[in-house]
Amino acid sequence: MPKELIVLNAGDPDAEAPQYAINEALKGIIEGGKNTHYPHYTEYPDQFAQAVVDYYKRFAGVEYKPENVLPAAGSSAALYVALAAVLKEGDEVLMFTPYYAGHKTIFDGMGVKMNMVPLKAETNYHPDVDEIAEHVTKKTRAALLCNPANPTGTVFTAEELRTVGDLAVDHDFALLGDEIYLHYVYDGHKFVSVAGLSDEYKKRTLGIMSFSKSFSMTGWRLGYDIVPEKYMQRARLITSLVAPRPATFVFRAGIACLRGDFQYVEERRKEYERRRNYFCKAVDELGWPCHLFEGAFYAWFDARDTGLGSQEFLKRLRESQNLALSPGNNFGADGFIRVPLTQPVPVLREAVKRLKAFKAGL
Numbered sequence: 299m300p301k302e303l304i305v306l307n308a309g310d311p312d313a314e315a316p317q318y319a320i321n322e323a324l325k326g327i328i329e330g331g332k333n334t335h336y337p338h339y340t341e342y343p344d345q346f347a348q349a350v351v352d353y354y355k356r357f358a359g360v361e362y363k364p365e366n367v368l369p370a371a372g373s374s375a376a377l378y379v380a381l382a383a384v385l386k387e388g389d390e391v392l393m394f395t396p397y398y399a400g401h402k403t404i405f406d407g408m409g410v411k412m413n414m415v416p417l418k419a420e421t422n423y424h425p426d427v428d429e430i431a432e433h434v435t436k437k438t439r440a441a442l443l444c445n446p447a448n449p450t451g452t453v454f455t456a457e458e459l460r461t462v463g464d465l466a467v468d469h470d471f472a473l474l475g476d477e478i479y480l481h482y483v484y485d486g487h488k489f490v491s492v493a494g495l496s497d498e499y500k501k502r503t504l505g506i507m508s509f510s511k512s513f514s515m516t517g518w519r520l521g522y523d524i525v526p527e528k529y530m531q532r533a534r535l536i537t538s539l540v541a542p543r544p545a546t547f548v549f550r551a552g553i554a555c556l557r558g559d560f561q562y563v564e565e566r567r568k569e570y571e572r573r574r575n576y577f578c579k580a581v582d583e584l585g586w587p588c589h590l591f592e593g594a595f596y597a598w599f600d601a602r603d604t605g606l607g608s609q610e611f612l613k614r615l616r617e618s619q620n621l622a623l624s625p626g627n628n629f630g631a632d633g634f635i636r637v638p639l640t641q642p643v644p645v646l647r648e649a650v651k652r653l654k655a656f657k658a659g660l
């Protein structure tokens with residue numbers, strides 16, 4: 299068995315935050331005073347909200363007001379706030395499968411039933427738009443759009459978003475837009491924010507955003523919701539109960555990111571693209587179908603031919619090859635394997651070598 303364990307199971311980028319963000323946070327810590335005490339006594343939450351407004355206008359073409367921005371320590375907290383602001387036990391949500399495991403965990407915890415539209419390899423993980431309406435019920439209170447999607451990388455088209463948006467308007471339900479991978483799109487695919495397509499959609503869309511992926515700031519815990527008027531009171535209440543506020547020096551780092559030149563983000567995007575181009579092709583050539591994903595940074599391959607199921611596949615892979623990947627059954631697709639491309643190409647090469655050896659030994 300190879301000696302060194304390779305871990306590719308979490309979406310935690312192998313990079314530090316941009317230097318200008320680190321400098322700004324350090325400045326805040328060293329200055330101390332209001333920078334290191336309760337954040338709401340400072341101007342930084344307001345400056346942060348304005349920076350978010352300018353950023354969303356620049357990158358998503360959507361115009362918000364600073365009062366729509368609700369920061370939280372990490373988008374996982376922001377996610378809970380958004381979901382709990384519009385849904386309660388017994389409600390139903392329209393979503394797509396395979397899905398991000400973190401979404402399901404919250405819905406399960408809340409007692410919300412998920413009605414899933416399948417995304418299939420045959421259609422490159424895009425939905426059949428004519429099928430979406432079949433998954434709306436009398437109890438549907440929201441649709442969740444993870445765009446670009448984890449784990450399939452789907453970058454939803456304007457037509458697909460409009461199909462869901464029109465259903466939301468016709469049946470009067472909310473739209474939940476988890477857009478934390480918006481910068482990571484490839485091959486000319488274009489990120490479109492559902493809220494930017496019509497004012498009617500915008501009025502009912504809660505946006506969920508994070509610094510974790512775009513700026514490799516998973517450990518800084520910085521995220522936010524963008525909440526329309528209609529849901530703000532409830533979202534604020536839930537935030538005050540369960541969502542920790544980001545630290546002031548972290549707000550300062552976040553502002554530096556959003557006001558930066560985005561060279562850093564473009565370099566990360568190109569790096570993930572390089573990894574994708576190598577890894578997906580190599581795994582596909584092993585005989586496990588692995589599409590060139592359109593967005594985010596997860597390879598997603600079909601190992602159902604082994605008959606092992608995701609958990610058993612990964613258990614044996616770890617035991618024989620010292621390689622840890624993430625199981626597709628956590629994302630609603632048993633027999634599939636997810637590989638966050640959070641290591642450089644030489645490590646991915648070694649991972650492919652081990653997958654090949656594993657396959658030969660089955």
Ligand SMILES: Cc1ncc(COP(=O)(O)O)c(C=O)c1O
Nearest residue numbers: 309372373374398448508510521
């Ligand atoms: C789609 C999606 N939303 C939200 C999160 C949570 O990110 P964080 O809490 O680090 O901001 C993740 C993390 O992997 C994710 O993939």
